[in-house]
Amino acid sequence: MKLIIGNKNYSSWSLRAWLAARAGGFTFEEIRIPLFIPGSREHILSHSPSGKVPCLIDHGFVVWDSLAIGEYLAEKNPQLWPAEVTARAVARAVSAEMHSGFAHLREHMPMNIRKDYTGKGHTPEVDAEIARVAAIWNDCRARFGKDGPYLFGRFSIADAAFAPVCYRFKTYGVKPEGAAAEYLTTMLANPHMREWETAALAETESIASEDLYG
Ligand SMILES: N[C@@H](CCC(=O)N[C@@H](CS)C(=O)NCC(=O)O)C(=O)O
Missing domain, CATH: 3.40.30.10 (Glutaredoxin)
Structure with a gap:
């Protein structure tokens, strides 16, 4: 492959x-x-x-x-989706919601792992989308997260879907509360995420249109 x-x-x-x-x-x-x-x-x-x-x-x-x-x-x-039917349906729903939505978050807080843009990028629409992300994380963790630290327990495609949001929250200093905060910590410590982050930090190319805040 x-x-x-x-x-x-x-x-x-x-x-x-x-x-x-x-x-x-x-x-x-x-x-x-x-x-x-x-x-x-x-x-x-x-x-x-x-x-x-x-x-x-x-x-x-x-x-x-x-x-x-x-x-x-x-x-x-098939382990990439949750095994149980309702968990799998919700995992698909939140992955699809992430895939097709959150336009304000994407526009004002683009993923940019190397930068520290703490406090930048907030608008009322962005803040509403941040609240929606935190609500999804809290809901999934509470309803489906019993068997592990990820949204549906074991790591799934839903976690992959939200991975860039985790880096956005880190770069822009967004701090969710409760189970969402623990989930963010778990994701940022995931060995595959760390592998990607290390490689991102070593990159030297800059895309000016993505470096929104200097
Ligand atoms: N919905 C697509 C979006 C893919 C996408 O927009 N990729 C961007 C990079 S993150 C790209 O290839 N941009 C290059 C270009 O538009 O020329 C997906 O899920 O794969």
């Missing part, structure tokens, strides 16, 4: 697919394409028909879009 990803500091969608692949125990070659430099679009298009990363190539078969990649990996390793 090959996984095409963008810069680890910036590419939130790449992180989701990469974490799902790591958590699922897959062996894969990583092809990192720095985004928004001359030639990067052509390079991505040589692998990914959407012109976006992430993109998974499994023996020549191409799957693009982070959620579709997660689903494809879960077909091979």
Whole structure:
């Protein structure tokens, strides 16, 4: 398997697919394409028909879009979704909500692991979305988190979906309360997250349009 990803500091969608692949125990070659430099679009298009990363190539078969990649990996390793039917339905719902929503959080608090933008990026809409994230985390932990420290106990695609939000909360100094705070600590200490973070910190490319606050 090959996984095409963008810069680890910036590419939130790449992180989701990469974490799902790591958590699922897959062996894969990583092809990192720095985004928004001359030639990067052509390079991505040589692998990914959407012109976006992430993109998974499994023996020549191409799957693009982070959620579709997660689903494809879960077909091979069903442990990537919770085993129980209602937990699995909620895990899919919150993953889909993350995938299609939270536009204000994305716009004003883009993932930028290297920066400390504590206190930046708040608007009423962003704060409402932060409250919704915390509500999801608290609800999942309370209802489905008995068998482990993640949203549905064991690490699942839902955790991968929220992983970039964890780095956003770190960069922008957002501090949820209660079970959500514990969950954030757990995620930031996850060995695969730490591996990604270490690589992000070692990157040297800057994307000016993503470095919103200097
Ligand atoms: N919904 C897609 C979004 C993918 C996406 O927007 N990827 C960004 C990087 S995080 C990208 O490839 N940008 C490069 C470009 O637009 O040229 C997914 O889940 O994979």
